[in-house]
Amino acid sequence: MRTQPGYDALAEQYELTFPDPFQTPLERHAVAAFTDMVLQHHSEGTVVDIGCGTGHVTADLAHRGLEVVGIDPSEAMLGIALKSHPEVAFRRGEANLNDTVELTDQLAPLRGVLARFSLIHVDPHRIGGVLASWAQRMPTGGVVLLAFQSTDDEGRPVAPFDHAVAPAWRWHPDEMSAQLARAGFDEAWRTISRTDPLHRFPECHLAAVRRP
Numbered sequence: 001m002r003t004q005p006g007y008d009a010l011a012e013q014y015e016l017t018f019p020d021p022f023q024t025p026l027e028r029h030a031v032a033a034f035t036d037m038v039l040q041h042h043s044e045g046t047v048v049d050i051g052c053g054t055g056h057v058t059a060d061l062a063h064r065g066l067e068v069v070g071i072d073p074s075e076a077m078l079g080i081a082l083k084s085h086p087e088v089a090f091r092r093g094e095a096n097l098n099d100t101v102e103l104t105d106q107l108a109p110l111r112g113v114l115a116r117f118s119l120i121h122v123d124p125h126r127i128g129g130v131l132a133s134w135a136q137r138m139p140t141g142g143v144v145l146l147a148f149q150s151t152d153d154e155g156r157p158v159a160p161f162d163h164a165v166a167p168a169w170r171w172h173p174d175e176m177s178a179q180l181a182r183a184g185f186d187e188a189w190r191t192i193s194r195t196d197p198l199h200r201f202p203e204c205h206l207a208a209v210r211r212p
């Protein structure tokens, strides 16, 4: 099991900095659209919130009627999640579901995977394996929503950046979409929000569906 020392050390501060699940209306609507897509498909199974952090978005999904489990490698972030949302299920785990097979095989089939600002912390060389581990557990029509800091630079489609907590990479949306396609997911839609005084980088929400 991988650890997350940065988030363990800064969990309390993170919670104080981001007390609300969504920073912008677009973030809220993207998660609402994801939820509707999952519910519309009528497939069986659980939704996992990968890198759920303090669990506020996991709780939002639960309140929207999804059977959801939040997964995160940071014990301190999970501690806050469990305290703040005792009615919601949280487990210690990693983005690559094959790293915690005993847990994630209990959760399969997965009808949806949400990963908001967590895959940015996965070494780019591991992303293909991570997405494949999701695809392996998802039926046709299962929905993925990724949110990540993005780049417009096609010449450098994956670039490290100075994240305050842990090593992190920005992705060009086309490159992330290609990674999803290789793992068996077709892009459904994407949004890109531009920089503003609170956001140094563009941010992409990218939804994709498990193909047959």
Ligand SMILES: C[S@@+](CC[C@H](N)C(=O)[O-])C[C@H]1O[C@@H](n2cnc3c(N)ncnc32)[C@H](O)[C@@H]1O
Pocket (backbone or CB within 6 Å): 002, 004, 007, 021, 050, 051, 052, 053, 054, 055, 056, 057, 071, 072, 073, 074, 077, 093, 094, 095, 096, 115, 116, 117, 118, 119, 121, 122
């Ligand atoms: C920026 S926070 C986002 C938290 C939450 N998804 C949200 O939207 O509020 C990033 C989270 O990703 C988690 N994380 C870091 N590396 C991870 C990995 N390899 N697999 C899964 N989660 C990871 C961190 O522990 C942290 O809780």
